[in-house]
Amino acid sequence: MDTILTGNAAIAMAAHDARVALGVGYPGTPSTEVLENLTTLESSKAQWAPNEKVAMEVGIGVSYGGGRAIVTMKHVGLNVAADPLFTVSYTGVSGGLVVLVADDPGMHSSQNEQDSRHYARAAKVPMLEPSDSQEAYDFTRIAFELSEKFDTPVMLRTTTRLSHGKSTVKASTVTTGSPETKKIDNPMKYVMVPANAKRRHIFVEERTAKLQEYFESSELNKVEYRDKSTGIITSGISYQYVRDAVPDASVLKLGSVWPLPIKTILEFAANIENLYIIEELDPFIEEQLKAAGIKCIGKERFPICGEFTPTIVAVGMGVANPVESQRSSLPTRPPSMCPGCPHRGVFKTLKRLKLTVSGDIGCYTLGVMPPLMALDSCVCMGASIGVAHGMEKAGVDPSTIVAVIGDSTFLHSGMTGLLDMVYNGSKGTLIILDNGTTAMTGRQDHPGTGKALSGESAPHVDLLSLVKSLGVIDVVVIDPYDIPSIEKSLNHALKYDGPSVIITNRPCMLIPHEKYPKVQVIPDKCKYCGACLSIGCPSISKVAVDVDGKTRIRPQMDQLLCTGCQVCKQMCKFDAIEQVSGDTDTII
């Protein structure tokens, strides 16, 4: 029977049915669930890498060794993996190599809105783009076949709505036969020194021409003639919006978005009176069509910024009027750090000491939200350390700057930044917020957690030893629930004449952890100062109370949400917060 699956689950099932030797990647919304699903299908066939570049290199090695590999990442992860991608394009593959990249139009959980289609063109690698979960399954299967047939890595591009959208999937026959393990023995193909790479570049250009010819007649690209006065060229999830918004229009639906089947497009365009290009993010298809002399309407009607919806497509096509939101004045409901989050006390202290905080990618980026508002920059994975060091080199007093990074992000790409601080004589301070998981993407394991993606135990790197071995002398491990110790260690580190590292040691509240007694306000002792509210804990709400005829705002701890971290208790100068006896539980 067919099943209802997310795009990510469909890709995992296809990779499994294509008999991959390995799925490898680094967590990143919206791509994370591909490997999580793959490991439930066959636990030994998926693993997390410390970052996307390593994942890509492992995938390349699997392919060179004769196995099939799928490498998964979000759009910004592809920037990290770009170096090996551009050269594996030259070497080609042995076993099929599929690179899944998940873009995030609308930035539901990302720091930029880059369009990864440019990478396909720049790296000269074919790219397929499915429009629902069935195609996510089918195109993944096809991608492996194309990879082996044309001796190329193949990129599969999804977007958030495709990755997380759910629709029915019918699986096809599982690939039979075992792939042959090969001993790599072809330096002309696999050793990219200039003499060999020059020949491979010619191969790549010829391969692109062959792929383009192949896509002209491929079923990946579908022409649907209806009313020929209006024709639309589109791909991915936008195709579905087009079908709802203008059901009578003719459509050329591109399943291969690079290289473009230009003859197919020319023929379609010749049959159409008014041609529209409907693509999320950049005018990637539109610009190539215009370069080929095809008259079409694109970004003047459909936005570059943000995610499409059926309504945006309908408005762009002129079949609906723009809808002004009547509700934009309503209070927003942004995400916040969880009750008991071990990062909260650290950010409260950084804010109170008025330090410049160089931030990074993870849950702790939420430190920018009110009321903490303790983050001054955030660029990309691992950037906090280099950026802090750079500010120091610009002449900013290093005793006023702190870099903060999570454990998973530090292992991803923070280690080299710290090495640079040591090497170049920084006096800066780094806090590694070690919560024992990759929290933001849904609590994935990493080399520091002692567990593999399969759930089996794995060797775990000791951050303290690692930091010391990078050459940091001044390093300390502290309890982030102990506010005085945060301040004390910071005061020491900021004055220390060399690089300093502070590692915090409490786990994410969403992973199994020790339970603590919850807290509550003692009404008689509360002076309504609001200090406990200043930490931004979701379990503390305000209650209006009548005190001697005056309305005062008193905090109150939700006993379902409180985890007993005691950070609010340490904010109170009046001893008005006490531990509540009785059993405790967590918010999960």
Add this chain to the structure above:
Amino acid sequence: MNTTNILICGVGGQGIVLAGDIIGMAARLSGLEAKASEIHGMSQRGGSVVSEVRYGSQVNSPLIPLPGADFVLAFELLEGLRGIDRLRPGGLAIVNRQIIIPSSVTYGTAQYPENVEADIISSASGAIIIDALDMANKVGNPRAVNSVMMGVLAEKSTLPINCWEEAIKKLVKPKFIDINLAAFNCGREICK
């Protein structure tokens, strides 16, 4: 095209994603095609969550096109008001009379709006506003709010009741099936 469109809105942790899955499964069990879309990632951290579910003989977009949703299923009042304009003319709003204060109100300058119920009703005449949390507590678990809400939806939409029950049994953790079926029946009773 005979597609039924359901917009579910509320706050992370209220069981919105599971509700969407159950609706989609109930539709599939009755032989229809279903698509759904929601945004993961921030949902566990108390942010607004919206899930869109569509079912029918053929479904294109996983997102609801104009003229809008046939049903808005709101798990929280403010989120109901935020989503109410996506209801199509003549559509039905089913709203849980629960207030969850957002952090922007607790820490910022924003105020939780007054008269939210009245505003919802003025935009969606005939809206059904219920105390789903009370009902869920009565059957023994505050987390069964989503099944109460689905009970109301089941009575107001056309999918066979046995498909709903089957979907709940398939998707809810075994030890919570009975409580969720009881909550589902509670929701259905309100409509009778």
